[in-house]
Amino acid sequence: MITKLAYKNILGNGWRSLINIFILSLVLTGMIWMQGLYDGWSRIARRQMQEWEFAGGHYAHQDYDKYDSFSLDKSFAAVPPKLQDLIDTGDAVPILYSAGIIYPHGRLTPVVIKGIPAEQNILRIPTTHLRIQDPDTQILPVLIGRQMAKSINVVKGDILTMRWKEVNGAYNAYDIQIVQIMDTPVPSTDMGQIWIDYDKLNEVKALKNSCSVIVLKNQAASTYVGSPWNFVSIDQSMKGVDAMIQTKRVGGYVFFVLLLFLAMIAVFDAQMLAVFKRRKEIGTLIALGMTKRQIIGLFTMEGTMYMLLGSVLTATLGLPLFFYFGFQGFPIPQQMSDFNIAGASEPIRCYYSPIMILSTFMIVMAVTVFASWLPSSKIARMKATYALLGKV
Amino acid sequence: MNETLVQINNISKIYPTGEGGFLALNKLSLDITDGEFMGIVGPSGSGKTTLLNIIGTLDEQTSGEVLVLGKHVNKLSSKESASLRANKIGFIFQTYNLLPVYTVYENVELPLLLLQMKKEERRKAVMQALEWVGLTDKMHSRPNQLSGGQGQRVSIARAMVKTPRLVIADEPTANLDTENSINILDTMLKINQDIGTTFIFSTHDPKVIQYLKRVVTLIDGEKVKDDYQTGI
Numbered sequence: 001m002i003t004k005l006a007y008k009n010i011l012g013n014g015w016r017s018l019i020n021i022f023i024l025s026l027v028l029t030g031m032i033w034m035q036g037l038y039d040g041w042s043r044i045a046r047r048q049m050q051e052w053e054f055a056g057g058h059y060a061h062q063d064y065d066k067y068d069s070f071s072l073d074k075s076f077a078a079v080p081p082k083l084q085d086l087i088d089t090g091d092a093v094p095i096l097y098s099a100g101i102i103y104p105h106g107r108l109t110p111v112v113i114k115g116i117p118a119e120q121n122i123l124r125i126p127t128t129h130l131r132i133q134d135p136d137t138q139i140l141p142v143l144i145g146r147q148m149a150k151s152i153n154v155v156k157g158d159i160l161t162m163r164w165k166e167v168n169g170a171y172n173a174y175d176i177q178i179v180q181i182m183d184t185p186v187p188s189t190d191m192g193q194i195w196i197d198y199d200k201l202n203e204v205k206a207l208k209n210s211c212s213v214i215v216l217k218n219q220a221a222s223t224y225v226g227s228p229w230n231f232v233s234i235d236q237s238m239k240g241v242d243a244m245i246q247t248k249r250v251g252g253y254v255f256f257v258l259l260l261f262l263a264m265i266a267v268f269d270a271q272m273l274a275v276f277k278r279r280k281e282i283g284t285l286i287a288l289g290m291t292k293r294q295i296i297g298l299f300t301m302e303g304t305m306y307m308l309l310g311s312v313l314t315a316t317l318g319l320p321l322f323f324y325f326g327f328q329g330f331p332i333p334q335q336m337s338d339f340n341i342a343g344a345s346e347p348i349r350c351y352y353s354p355i356m357i358l359s360t361f362m363i364v365m366a367v368t369v370f371a372s373w374l375p376s377s378k379i380a381r382m383k384a385t386y387a388l389l390g391k392v
Numbered sequence: 393m394n395e396t397l398v399q400i401n402n403i404s405k406i407y408p409t410g411e412g413g414f415l416a417l418n419k420l421s422l423d424i425t426d427g428e429f430m431g432i433v434g435p436s437g438s439g440k441t442t443l444l445n446i447i448g449t450l451d452e453q454t455s456g457e458v459l460v461l462g463k464h465v466n467k468l469s470s471k472e473s474a475s476l477r478a479n480k481i482g483f484i485f486q487t488y489n490l491l492p493v494y495t496v497y498e499n500v501e502l503p504l505l506l507l508q509m510k511k512e513e514r515r516k517a518v519m520q521a522l523e524w525v526g527l528t529d530k531m532h533s534r535p536n537q538l539s540g541g542q543g544q545r546v547s548i549a550r551a552m553v554k555t556p557r558l559v560i561a562d563e564p565t566a567n568l569d570t571e572n573s574i575n576i577l578d579t580m581l582k583i584n585q586d587i588g589t590t591f592i593f594s595t596h597d598p599k600v601i602q603y604l605k606r607v608v609t610l611i612d613g614e615k616v617k618d619d620y621q622t623g624i
């Protein structure tokens with residue numbers, strides 16, 4: 001009965017109700033869309049990092065520290081036998097890291113050289129280009145990413161000099177030729193990276209079948225292989241990217257907290273006015289035998305119903321939007337794709353998880369219920385005698 | 393049949409105001425018996441509404457004793473007094489106080505919803521009440537589509553639908569013309585005669601006073617007269 005009365009009162013409230021409902025649905029739509037965008041981004045980033053860099057997770061040499069380029073020259077070891085089996089069956093791929101220096105247009109540029117087997121097909125790096133036809137060649141084929149090519153201003157076919165340290169500390173130099181420029185969406189496979197054949201890099205560093213990381217094809221194969229190898233799951237690899245997306249998400253939240261606040265004010269204001277304007281009605285309901293608790297319930301219900309109607313509006317007006325961004329995706333503006341972050345290279349398809357939608361509803365619901373309950377608590381202190389006052 | 397419904401012993405009501413409070417009722421005593429058709433009469437500001445609010449358990453006296461249906465009004469919890477009103481007391485207001493968003497039918501049905509009556513029973517009672525006031529044909533209208541007289545008849549139906557022991561009507565004809573006033577008074581008198589519901593009015597309208605079988609006159613919060621009439 002209270003529900004029906006509340007519903008009718010809202011209808012009777014006309015455009016004022018409409019505005020409230022509209023604001024609430026705006027807040028809901030915005031919050032769901034925005035979170036869907038970030039969740040979608042995170043999923044794409046994850047997928048791309050899996051495709052291009054970490055597949056099902058990887059073992060890393062314990063001395064390797066991606067933030068310390070000096071660690072590169074000590075963080076390698078012979079492939080452990082246990083993992084060699086996986087490599088032989090094509091279920092893992094070893095990658096050897098080395099610090100190096102190139103001289104594009106005479107400018108000294110430090111790089112990370114990555115040796116990867118040309119025949120691998122676990123990662124999407126187009127390594128077939130790295131195959132060395134002539135074993136005696138003095139010009140080594142290498143692959144770089146589009147951003148890297150842009151930043152050092154080279155094109156396909158260019159020949160550069162590259163130097164690196166051998167294991168004994170002596171510097172060695174080779175000429176390299178850019179045989180392919182690849183479009184990788186993952187910056188950490190692009191900026192400052194030179195991809196070269198695995199065996200060749202071992203050879204020129206005077207090593208044999210040594211690597212810095214071993215990337216696994218399947219997520220399950222996370223067996224312990226012992227020192228010096230540490231297993232790094234895909235979740236751990238995602239941490240940095242997720243943290244970054246999270247930061248951006250928080251930035252977006254500020255806007256929606258403001259919107260939410262606006263919605264709260266709108267409902268609060270509507271209910272405040274209602275409590276004041278409808279004193280006589282409240283008095284009448286008391287005279288008819290309603291308890292104050294029932295009346296507070298009625299007013300709170302009215303506010304809550306704004307939320308429900310707002311949700312309905314969200315469902316009808318927001319759905320096309322959600323579907324559009326869910327399937328079509330959100331094109332990343334140019335300056336955003338320069339962000340040093342994975343997932344910023346293709347349209348982001350929003351991803352709406354039930355938990356996210358539910359929690360968003362809960363938050364907005366809690367806020368509206370509170371905002372509509374707050375004014376009605378005034379009713380508890382209201383005089384029942386208003387009902388019999390002759391004045392309107 | 394001659395049970396005392398309302399028993400008022402030496403009550404005073406002081407409204408708190410800036411300087412010491414305003415004495416709205418002064419040492420008033422009054423008994424109202426089951427089945428009466430009586431009125432509190434007096435000029436504006438004499439304390440009629442104050443007295444009805446107290447009898448209707450919407451307000452409390454400052455001193456003295458009030459028993460409604462055998463219960464000490466000022467000892468009831470707010471829940472108990474709500475239940476007493478929901479079950480036993482009907483109100484008719486000067487300004488009708490119908491809920492504008494409800495239809496006539498729904499307005500009359502509302503008190504029964506509070507009693508959690510079943511739908512079929514509710515329907516019967518609502519139709520009966522609308523018949524008493526002659527408004528069965530208006531049951532789907534909204535209050536703003538009614539004339540003043542019809543509005544007040546709906547409010548009588550709403551008060552009567554739960555067949556209360558006691559109906560309190562505060563200046564029910566103040567907003568009505570003569571014809572409508574007579575009409576609703578006839579309606580209420582008929583209900584009083586047919587089913588014995590007790591009516592307590594407040595009024596200073598001579599048309600109403602004519603109908604009353606008992607007239608209690610208030611001036612400045614004091615009972616100055618208590619007459620039984622046999623006019624009608």
Ligand SMILES: Nc1ncnc2c1ncn2[C@@H]1O[C@H](COP(=O)(O)OP(=O)(O)O)[C@@H](O)[C@H]1O
Binds near residue numbers: 414435439
């Ligand atoms: N809440 C209140 N606070 C202060 N004074 C009041 C209040 N309600 C009524 N009064 C005063 O009490 C007196 C009696 O009021 P009321 O019972 O409404 O009279 P009536 O219904 O006979 O016109 C009036 O003088 C009125 O001003």
Ligand SMILES: [Mg+2]
Binds near residue numbers: 440
């Ligand atoms: Mg009055």
